[in-house]
Amino acid sequence: xxxxxxxxxxxxxPTCAAxxxxxxxxxxxxxxxxxxFNSSRVKLxxxxxxxxxxxxxxxxxxxxxxxxxxxxxx
Amino acid sequence: MMKKLSKxxxxxxxxxxxxxxxxxxxxxxxxxxxxxxxxVSTAIAGGPILRRALAALRYRIVGIxxxxxxxxxxxxxxxxxxxxxxxxxxxxxxxxxxxxxxEKTRSSLKSLMxxxxxxxxxxxxxxxxxxAPDELEKGMVLVIKPGERIAADGVVLEGTAYVDQASITGExxxxxxxxxxxxxxxxxxxxxxxxxxxTQVGESTTFAKILHLVEEAxxxxxxxxxxxxxxxxxxxxxxxxxxxITYLISRDVHMALTFLVIACxxxxxxxxxxSIVAAIGASAKNGILVKGGEVLEKLSRIQAAAFxxxxxxxxxxxxxxxxxxxxMSEEDLLRIAVIGEAYSEHPxxxxxxxxxxxxxxxxxxxxxxxxxxxxxxxxxxxxxxxYLIGNRALLEENGVDMALALQDVDHEExxxxxxxxxxxxxxxxxxxxxxxxxxxxxxxVIRELKGLGIKKRVMFTxxxxxxxxxxxxxxxxxxxxxxxxxxxxxxxVKELQKNYGSVAFIGDxxxxxxxxxxxxxxxxxxxxxxxxxxxxxxxxxxxxxxxxLVDAISISRMATRNMKQNIFFAIGxxxxxxxxxxxxxxxxxIGMLVHELSVLLVIINATRILRFAxxxxxxxx
Numbered sequence: 001x002x003x004x005x006x007x008x009x010x011x012x013x014p015t016c017a018a019x020x021x022x023x024x025x026x027x028x029x030x031x032x033x034x035x036x037f038n039s040s041r042v043k044l045x046x047x048x049x050x051x052x053x054x055x056x057x058x059x060x061x062x063x064x065x066x067x068x069x070x071x072x073x074x
Numbered sequence: 075m076m077k078k079l080s081k082x083x084x085x086x087x088x089x090x091x092x093x094x095x096x097x098x099x100x101x102x103x104x105x106x107x108x109x110x111x112x113x114v115s116t117a118i119a120g121g122p123i124l125r126r127a128l129a130a131l132r133y134r135i136v137g138i139x140x141x142x143x144x145x146x147x148x149x150x151x152x153x154x155x156x157x158x159x160x161x162x163x164x165x166x167x168x169x170x171x172x173x174x175x176x177e178k179t180r181s182s183l184k185s186l187m188x189x190x191x192x193x194x195x196x197x198x199x200x201x202x203x204x205x206a207p208d209e210l211e212k213g214m215v216l217v218i219k220p221g222e223r224i225a226a227d228g229v230v231l232e233g234t235a236y237v238d239q240a241s242i243t244g245e246x247x248x249x250x251x252x253x254x255x256x257x258x259x260x261x262x263x264x265x266x267x268x269x270x271x272x273t274q275v276g277e278s279t280t281f282a283k284i285l286h287l288v289e290e291a292x293x294x295x296x297x298x299x300x301x302x303x304x305x306x307x308x309x310x311x312x313x314x315x316x317x318x319i320t321y322l323i324s325r326d327v328h329m330a331l332t333f334l335v336i337a338c339x340x341x342x343x344x345x346x347x348x349s350i351v352a353a354i355g356a357s358a359k360n361g362i363l364v365k366g367g368e369v370l371e372k373l374s375r376i377q378a379a380a381f382x383x384x385x386x387x388x389x390x391x392x393x394x395x396x397x398x399x400x401x402m403s404e405e406d407l408l409r410i411a412v413i414g415e416a417y418s419e420h421p422x423x424x425x426x427x428x429x430x431x432x433x434x435x436x437x438x439x440x441x442x443x444x445x446x447x448x449x450x451x452x453x454x455x456x457x458x459x460x461y462l463i464g465n466r467a468l469l470e471e472n473g474v475d476m477a478l479a480l481q482d483v484d485h486e487e488x489x490x491x492x493x494x495x496x497x498x499x500x501x502x503x504x505x506x507x508x509x510x511x512x513x514x515x516x517x518x519v520i521r522e523l524k525g526l527g528i529k530k531r532v533m534f535t536x537x538x539x540x541x542x543x544x545x546x547x548x549x550x551x552x553x554x555x556x557x558x559x560x561x562x563x564x565x566x567v568k569e570l571q572k573n574y575g576s577v578a579f580i581g582d583x584x585x586x587x588x589x590x591x592x593x594x595x596x597x598x599x600x601x602x603x604x605x606x607x608x609x610x611x612x613x614x615x616x617x618x619x620x621x622x623l624v625d626a627i628s629i630s631r632m633a634t635r636n637m638k639q640n641i642f643f644a645i646g647x648x649x650x651x652x653x654x655x656x657x658x659x660x661x662x663x664i665g666m667l668v669h670e671l672s673v674l675l676v677i678i679n680a681t682r683i684l685r686f687a688x689x690x691x692x693x694x695x
Binding site for chain 1: 133134137169180183289293303307339340344350
């Protein structure tokens with residue numbers, strides 16, 4: 001399990017945040033995703049055996065949102 | 075950048091196409107050319123909306139994108155090409171303008187982050203070199219010149235300077251720093267020169283911690299926000315069902331589609347987060363850290379305020395309030411006292427030395443035969459004369475004639491000041507009165523709190539009844555509790571909660587963490603650099619100004635008012651639109667226009683919080 005914070009492009013509506021969160025919740029290998037609307041960031045844990053960072057970014061980009069940077073946290 | 079540019083370009087292209095569509099629509103009506111232009115416009119603006127809606131649908135999420143997509147496809151099917159073009163255009167431009175204005179509500183946080191230092195000049199083996207802040211290590215020696223931003227927390231080794239600490243404390247007046255004093259990363263030297271030993275670097279600096287806490291705070295949700303989010307989760311699917319029912323009853327496709335668009339909860343869901351982010355930003359700019367929306371809401375509803383005395387209502391460090399000299403000048407007296415106390419670390423001695431320094435008196439000789447008399451004072455010899463400095467008992471025990479000072483001693487004791495007596499071996503030569511002075515703005519803050527409708531203003535102190543009473547009367551507090559140990563303070567907070575509901579506890583974060591944690595809103599003052607206080611408190615006043623408390627409450631009230639305005643406005647607009655649809659007259663595109671405008675207005679309303687003016691001065695009346 002790895003914890004990361006993804007900085008997204010500015011989120012312009014709280015429902016977008018809810019949408020990304022909902023999609024990530026249903027993505028295999030992703031645990032406890034939390035989308036922060038005001039700071040436009042996603043916090044989550046993921047299982048490297050199941051999915052990688054690129055896969056997670058792809059889920060987000062399909063919903064129409066770009067990722068700017070990814071930071072690993074403890 | 076590229077992406078942003080293309081978004082802007084798309085908005086321009088679509089605006090142009092919609093403009094042409096409108097002219098064609100008014101002149102040649104639904105001619106094939108008109109329809110073609112409208113379709114192209116709809117495709118460019120609507121494509122991304124549909125794509126997002128489908129992607130979300132795969133995860134079984136129905137959002138605003140889905141509502142708009144259904145409405146647009148429906149409009150195309152029934153041949154309302156103009157409506158389809160207008161709705162997609164309005165949605166696109168609305169989204170664009172909203173993200174632009176949203177950036178404004180978040181701007182004070184961005185500007186805070188911009189204050190992070192980007193280079194540091196260090197001295198290694200006598201050679202100066204420039205490093206990136208993340209290359210710094212504890213114990214390195216930093217050299218900082220005027221106009222430069224300090225890149226680490228540290229202690230001044232050499233030099234003096236005026237430091238602008240506004241980025242940390244929100245206080246605009248530069249603070250004088252000299253050897254031994256603490257300085258913060260992110261602050262700027264306005265004049266002077268400092269050599270500093272780094273004590274905290276990178277993520278452990280106070281500045282980095284503040285940034286982190288503010289970042290966390292802006293997304294800590296208020297209860298109102300949680301409610302709205304729960305509400306909107308069921309709301310959107312419910313709208314689709316309602317729209318279907320509308321169609322079944324009225325058999326009017328246009329009306330059913332319009333219903334979908336106007337029912338988008340856009341303005342409602344954004345109403346609370348924009349007000350919160352603006353309020354947290356405005357607070358941070360004033361040196362106040364508010365930990366999230368829930369704290370903001372609670373702070374705005376505080377009924378009682380309990381203050382710790384030492385370090386909160388008072389400055390927390392004794393200082394000289396008056397000097398009485400008998401048979402010599404005040405300066406000569408202070409010189410003797412400063413020399414005598416030069417090596418003492420007692421807080422009273424520190425106060426005397428500081429007063430001497432303020433008056434330009436520096437100890438230039440050492441006392442001879444200095445001797446500490448436990449708990450009473452000191453005895454030493456200077457220039458052939460033997461002196462005693464200490465409390466009244468010390469001098470009296472040693473047979474010093476106190477006659478000259480008696481009246482002043484009575485007066486100072488009545489004022490609850492500590493009288494430090496100075497005598498030669500036979501007679502008293504002076505008295506220095508020392509007190510932990512009340513903060514300059516304490517009186518006005520207590521009074522302003524009353525004006526803000528705080529019902530009970532209480533002081534907690536470990537002091538004796540007499541001292542507590544004097545302070546409480548001076549400040550016109552409603553109540554005071556004395557001789558309290560830290561655990562008693564906690565009980566007292568609980569008791570206030572029982573009687574008044576929502577209670578704020580204001581302390582300096584030293585020995586009062588349990589009370590800070592128990593109160594509905596724990597507020598720590600002067601907490602920059604005090605990690606425990608910054609962690610425990612709900613509201614952190616980073617500077618030393620008690621007036622920030624009034625600012626914090628005012629901002630929280632402003633923010634909750636703002637949220638309410640936004641919520642009522644959003645719901646009001648939705649109701650008016652609904653009635654408009656049912657009565658006829660509100661078309662798909664008008665519905666979308668009003669909806670997008672309402673979202674924009676909600677965001678613009680929130681930016682008003684950012685204009686919270688910095689309070690000028692606290693006058694003592």
